[in-house]
Amino acid sequence: MxxxxxxxxxxxxxxxxxxxxxxxxxxxxxxxxxxxxxxxxxxxxxxxxxxxxxxxxxxxxxxxxxxxxxxxxxxxxxxxxxxxxxxxxxxxxxxxxxxxxxxxxxxxxxxxxxxxxxxxxxxxxxxxxxxxxxxxxxxxxxxxxxxxxTEQRPFIDLSILPPMDFTLVDVEKYLGGMYGCKKTAALYMAKGCVGNCAFCYNKTFHRQCYRMRPVETFLQEVKYLIEHHGVDCIYFADELWCRSREEMLYQCEAFKNSGLDFKWGVQTRIGIFEKEDFKIMKDAGCLWVDFGVESGSPTTLKRIRKGIPYDKIQQTFLDCSEAGIISLANFIIGFPDETEEQLRETVRMARTIAATQKTFFFFMPGPGASLFDELVSSGKYDPPKTFREYTKIKFFYSPKPNFSKIPTKDLKAVRARFLWEGFSRKYFNEGTRSYDLAKKDIADVLKQFRGHGLRFAWQLFWISAYEFTDIFFYAHFFPKVMKKYGIFE
Ligand code: SF4
Structure with a gap:
């Protein structure tokens, strides 16, 4: 067929x-x-x-x-x-x-x-x-x-899946530069996550179930990408890379013994790895680790069921830094009922952790997440019923509707300030200069111009210009908000 x-x-x-x-x-x-x-x-x-x-x-x-x-x-x-x-x-x-x-x-x-x-x-x-x-x-x-x-289907045993056939796609078009690597390809090693975060769809989509592929299949794919496309780095698109130290050790050992020369980056949870582990990962080629911190407020972290040890957040970023691994910290602001004091705690956390890059997102209620269900059942959120209604939502630019107790202007200014600082600083610690990240973002936009025609390029240009102006404006013209949340302290 x-x-x-x-x-x-x-x-x-x-x-x-x-x-x-x-x-x-x-x-x-x-x-x-x-x-x-x-x-x-x-x-x-x-x-x-x-x-x-x-x-x-x-x-x-x-x-x-x-x-x-x-x-x-x-x-x-x-x-x-x-x-x-x-x-x-x-x-x-x-x-x-x-x-x-x-x-x-x-x-x-x-x-x-x-x-x-x-x-x-x-x-x-x-x-x-x-x-x-x-x-x-x-x-x-x-x-x-x-x-x-129809009947719910049990999850497949991932070991029966063959290596992906990359001849089915135009691989070269997806390879981007990341953290000094020239050709980074996204692959997956595992599906699902053990977490139960209230803002995430994982519990519904993956039924909170975590499964790994055989590392041999993964390495066959890496070998193909290196030999046929000159890939030098792998980004693990998994929701969670490794649940435990044992899984990490097993994979790092396999990467090192494979004889394949590639760097890699992952997303994982705070609390799984210690200082020595990051050194082992670095030794096996790890270049960066992406962490969802989400909030600096213990109250918010409890409310969103993040399930990470609060007292290990600071130490984890220090450990990465000592191991020479680039670390990314992601925060979400504007959670339902979040207060100004809780936002201050998040700003304080973002200011003090040793993360290489700190990114802020607005809370967005999405289907499959328990916070979405809570908001809908309490009558606080009436989700879009039509596609047209969906297109009016611009969560990336503005927290609307704003479910928190923080003024929208404050949320926008705080996020913009951190984004601007990330945008204008060095891309990462060594060998890069200020505005390298900005240049990379602009290059990504330009890449999208190709293959979609002039109309698309023109539309994209205006969206990017709008996004840039919005961030610049909110990052620079709200000194009172910056003072209120201790951004300049
Ligand atoms: S947000 Fe991340 S850590 Fe939390 S459940 Fe989703 S995938 Fe797991």
Whole structure:
């Protein structure tokens, strides 16, 4: 059977484009099981989808909806596929977490819930014998205005998945420079996370379950990328890289013994590794570690169920620094009922930790997260019902609606100040200069101009200019806010 997968274009997307690892993993698995697959990535360039359908003659079309920002293109593609007479299945994080929204906004056949590999193989094999797709576990569909879920599918054993077939995508287009490396590729080693953060979809999407792939499969992929594309660095796109010291030791040992020369960076949780561990990681090629600190307030951390040891936050960044590892600290501000005093604690934390880079985000209620459910059930949040309503939300620029007890102007100024400082400082500690990060961001935007035409480039230019002006304005023209939260202390 033949399946055409599409990664739809994202609206107003200005950052480095990421390899569609989810689609690639499913496609590689289907191909290894005898099906014919093709991936179109509209985030790289738009295609004439009608012509693609005519040329490839798929039996089914799969669309990955990671974010609501892809809805417009995903809808267009799906309508064309339906006209062509083939069924359409959507998957990906957003589709999976809110199928009711999808079915009330577009007429497609199914949404694949959570992990897609085994479900898709079942779909293809069932199609091949003319079976009933409505009996396949892991799907949902709309019937008489209701969303019907089929049986929940157990997670797949990741060791049965083959190495990803990178010939299915244009690898070179996804390779960006990071922290001095020239060609960084994103790969995944594990799925899920053991955390239970109240603002995160992990508990719903991954059922708080953590699974690792065999390190040998991962290393086969790295070897291919090094030999065929000159990749010199791997960014682990996992929600969580290693749950324990033992897993870390096992992986570092395997990396070192592989004979492959590559650097790497990960996302992990504070409290898993100690000083000696970071040294071992550095020795095995680790370049950077990304931590979600989220808040400097113990009260907020408890409320959001972050589950990290507060007393280890400062030490962890010092340990990274001593080990020579770049450390990134991510904070979220504007949590429901967060107070000015709690924001002051977060600013104090951000000011004092030894992190190389500190990034601030606004709290955004998203489907699948328990804070989202809380806000909706208490009547404090009425989530968008239509795609048009969704497009009006600009959480990246402004915390609207603002669920905290902090004025919106204060949240914007605090975030802008930290972003500006990160933007104008050195990219990382050694061998770089001020504004290197700014130059990298501008280069990322310019990359997106190619392949999307003048209209897209023009739109992107204005969005980037707006974002820059907004950050500059809030970072520089609110001295009283800076004083109030101790930013200049
Ligand atoms: S640690 Fe990260 S991935 Fe895990 S639940 Fe918390 S926010 Fe989600």
């Amino acid at each position: 033949r399946v055409l997968f599409v990664n739809p274009a994202m609206e107003r997307y200005t950052r480095q484009i990421a390899m569609p690892l989810g689609l690639l993993s499913i496609a590689s698995y289907l191909q290894a099981n005898g099906h014919t697959v093709k991936i179109l990535d509209h985030t790289l360039r738009a295609t004439n989808f009608k012509k693609e359908l005519e040329a490839f003659q798929p039996d089914i079309v799969g669309v990955s909806l990671l974010s609501i920002k892809s809805f417009s293109d995903a809808s267009k593609i799906s309508m064309q596929a339906k006209k062509f007479g083939v069924p359409v299945i959507w998957g990906g994080i957003f589709a999976s977490l809110d199928p009711a929204f999808i079915f009330s906004n577009i007429d497609i056949d199914f949404v694949s819930i959570s992990e897609g590999e085994a479900t898709w193989l079942d779909v293809m094999n069932t199609l091949a014998v003319g079976g009933d797709l409505k009996k396949i576990p892991g799907l949902c569909y709309a019937e008489n205005g209701k969303v019907i879920y």
